[in-house]
Amino acid sequence: MSLITVGTMAFDAIETPFGKADKIIGGSATYVAYAASNFVKPVQQISIVGNDFPKEEMEELRSRGVHLDGVEVVPDKKSFFWSGRYHEDMNSRDTLVTDLNVLADFDPKVPDSFQGAEFLMLGNLMPKLQLNVIQELKQRPKLIVMDTMNFWMETAMNDLKIVLRYVDMLMVNDAEARQLTSEYSLVKAARAIMQMGPKYLIIKKGEHGALLFHGDDVFYAPALPLEDVFDPTGAGDTFAGGFMGHLAKTKDISFENMKTAIIVGSAMASFCVEKFGPTRLKEINKDDIDNRVQQFKDLVNFEIELV
């Protein structure tokens, strides 16, 4: 049971109210891979990096069962670089620098060895590239999930709407769901998005948890109340990685199992924000994850008897 993850591998420079990190490892595909590799092997990575991306990081990923045949290494260019500063609420941020570098030429190819994958996670990328990957697959995966962002709604809405017809699930944050539909009510936004193509929708609300929609069914997964959110970078991708990892591991894409997958994703994201970049994700083991998932169970579980 394999999972393809398409997205960026990058350097980030991050400022939060808690501190500053210059040039640490980042990128959507990196976070998805670190999270998902706890649950499923192989994770098949499609991305692009420059000559400056650390070999040790590639080795670390390989040692966790991440296949990098789909990662193009451009010898004479630099890796994608993003720099941002978070506001106190940690839900909003300013982008300070975006150096596309290798990303400007990204033309994702699916290696032969990746054909037949049953799960596909399309990280936030130009919609046309997301569509290319779908069209390169000889066999349609069992579940195709895509992420996107406001930037593509502003610059490539038509392409975005085309990709939406080909995917099973869209995974966005609340602001993006509102922008995509011009509906303020998330219930109305969800209904509108499910009419654009995806049968499933996850709306991520950061510290306020996440909502899963499918037809008339809704599931609300809380976020763990944390003492400090140290660095939210990558939390959404880590969530996606845990979610897809659990589904791929259990080979079950029922709504019931998606609920569990959201809890697993939320647990992974709650680790991610505890340290800068993917640092914390490299430290945790199965026991840590199981304990965290149990904390989520305690957090929302209640008994009720209607008399």
Added chain:
Amino acid sequence: MSLITVGTMAFDAIETPFGKADKIIGGSATYVAYAASNFVKPVQQISIVGNDFPKEEMEELRSRGVHLDGVEVVPDKKSFFWSGRYHEDMNSRDTLVTDLNVLADFDPKVPDSFQGAEFLMLGNLMPKLQLNVIQELKQRPKLIVMDTMNFWMETAMNDLKIVLRYVDMLMVNDAEARQLTSEYSLVKAARAIMQMGPKYLIIKKGEHGALLFHGDDVFYAPALPLEDVFDPTGAGDTFAGGFMGHLAKTKDISFENMKTAIIVGSAMASFCVEKFGPTRLKEINKDDIDNRVQQFKDLVNFEIELV
């Protein structure tokens, strides 16, 4: 098993993105009473109104088992009036008019017939008046819960901190918890508040649900994702009424039962916002409430097997 509720009975004028209502019934004690009376009788109301407060409204409350011996009627003055306009997110609002009227002279007295009540809900009021009520009670209630607001933190912080030492639970929204403690993290804010006196704390987060804290235990109750929040006025007080009503009905103030009580409170609040003022609260019956509580169970319930 009786519940005393202290607070305002008022007229409100409300503007929301959905419409406008001039001079409808409002006030914290009104909402608490409408919600709690579904679960416990009598609800013993302590408030003050002017000569303009409708007799029919008093009759309606009486018919639901609300005792009004503690409601002072001032013959030559008007009832408290508040007017506000909600922003699109429905979580923030501007106050347009505050006419204290009778509230300026409010000196709440506990009628003899109310002595011995086991539950006390102190609605948002000047802290000194909240303390007076506690001190007038000959027997300490089993559970004292108080609400407050930013206004009292700015104008009567010392008094507020004194009342906090006498209550079992504080119930505030996220912005108020942050302002009271100067902590942005709600987990840190909760710890700081529980050091000020209350052993229990509920932080209300509007459309994002509510958190219950007690020692190291936390419970996260979601809010029901609603198509439209028509008018959020009174939602917090309705939540409090449902919460206290369930506790008073079950006579059980364990943490486990408080979880259930929060769900009941959230269910009541989800009705409240469906129409202007307390309109919707007057329409619903036990079946409606039971169905809504079941919806909350479906919303958060998940199975997980750690393998």
